[in-house]
Amino acid sequence: MNLRKKFGLFRDLWSPKVVGEINDYQVKLAKIEGEFVWHQHDHTDEFFLVVEGSMRIEYENHHVSLDEGDIHIVPKGIRHRTVADEECWIVIIEPRDVVNTGDVDSDLTAENDVWI
Amino acid sequence: MNLRKKFGLFRDLWSPKVVGEINDYQVKLAKIEGEFVWHQHDHTDEFFLVVEGSMRIEYENHHVSLDEGDIHIVPKGIRHRTVADEECWIVIIEPRDVVNTGDVDSDLTAENDVWI
Numbered sequence: 001m002n003l004r005k006k007f008g009l010f011r012d013l014w015s016p017k018v019v020g021e022i023n024d025y026q027v028k029l030a031k032i033e034g035e036f037v038w039h040q041h042d043h044t045d046e047f048f049l050v051v052e053g054s055m056r057i058e059y060e061n062h063h064v065s066l067d068e069g070d071i072h073i074v075p076k077g078i079r080h081r082t083v084a085d086e087e088c089w090i091v092i093i094e095p096r097d098v099v100n101t102g103d104v105d106s107d108l109t110a111e112n113d114v115w116i
Numbered sequence: 117m118n119l120r121k122k123f124g125l126f127r128d129l130w131s132p133k134v135v136g137e138i139n140d141y142q143v144k145l146a147k148i149e150g151e152f153v154w155h156q157h158d159h160t161d162e163f164f165l166v167v168e169g170s171m172r173i174e175y176e177n178h179h180v181s182l183d184e185g186d187i188h189i190v191p192k193g194i195r196h197r198t199v200a201d202e203e204c205w206i207v208i209i210e211p212r213d214v215v216n217t218g219d220v221d222s223d224l225t226a227e228n229d230v231w232i
Contacts, residue, residue, distance in 0.1 A: 003165075003185050020189045022163045022209060025141065027187065047138045047209075049119075049165075051185070069119050069167070071143065073136045093138060093163075093209065 003051050007031070007089050009116050014108050016092060016100055017116035024096050029116070033087040038079055039102035046074040046094045053088030057081075119167050123147070123205050125232050130224050132208060132216055133232035140212050145232070149203040154195055155218035162190040162210045169204030173197075 006019055006029055014036065016028035032055065048057065050066045057064045057072055058081050064072050074080050082090075101109040122135055122145055130152065132144035148171065164173065166182045173180045173188055174197050180188050190196050198206075217225040 001187055002183075003187060020163070020187065022141070022161045022189055023192070023211075025138070025209075027163065027189075045138045047136070047143065067118075071117055071119060071136065073138055073143075076139070093141075095139070 003029070003091065006116060007051065013087075014100070015110045015114070017114055019116060021096065022093070025093055026096050026098075026113075028092045028094075030090050030092060030100075031087055032082055032084045032090060034084065036082040037101055037104050037106045037108055038081045039104040039106075040077055040079045041074075041094070041098060041102040042077050044095050044098055045076050046092060046098070048072045048074070048082075049091040051089045051091060053084060053086060055082055055084040055088040055090065058083055119145070119207065122232060123167065129203075130216070131226045131230070133230055135232060137212065138209070141209055142212050142214075142229075144208040144210075146206050146208060146216075147203055148198055148200045148206060150200065152198045153217055153220050153222045153224055154197045155220040155222075156193055156195045157190075157210070157214060157218040158193050160211050160214055161192050162208060162214070164188045164190070164198075165207040167205045167207060169200060169202060171198055171200040171204040171206065174199055 016030045020027040049071045132146045134142045136143040165187045
């Protein structure tokens, strides 16, 4: 399965699509642009890989810039938000039942377990 | 953390290097060339992403060809081997204590939990 080909199958932003499972973890693709909501995941770390474009992961006192081919793991329980000035394509890996906005209910809270 | 930069830090083949953890899962980088040993992982699926080059994952009755940007998840309990005609750089994600040769003891059995 080719990642870029899969990214070609959808256009909606902030709506993770599941492409596979590693045991009870899911491999999700997302297109992001703009600022996400501040949130945290109390029970899990969250893996990010940038496939196309650039993004930042903002923490309360610093941020991490990610370009194509960069990975970053957000530690569990740490408040953060993702930001992309232009459209950015990312892979997220986390346990199956993780909601994208974590502890926060938001307009950006996406339906979970949507496969593509 | 940039994947290609991390791959530049080691040259040995078939020796997975850990670059991060998602809870009790590890993100490992490996350089492979040639044929690995047939083996299986009885208790876990295994995620592969090709970062550079091409490889095959051979199963007993078919095989999957992977090029740069392709992902594949080997289901648990299924006998397989990885093959690369030329050097190929891959990301593997699987639980922390998984041995590279699974149920088989081989010259290719690598030390586990080696970080880079």
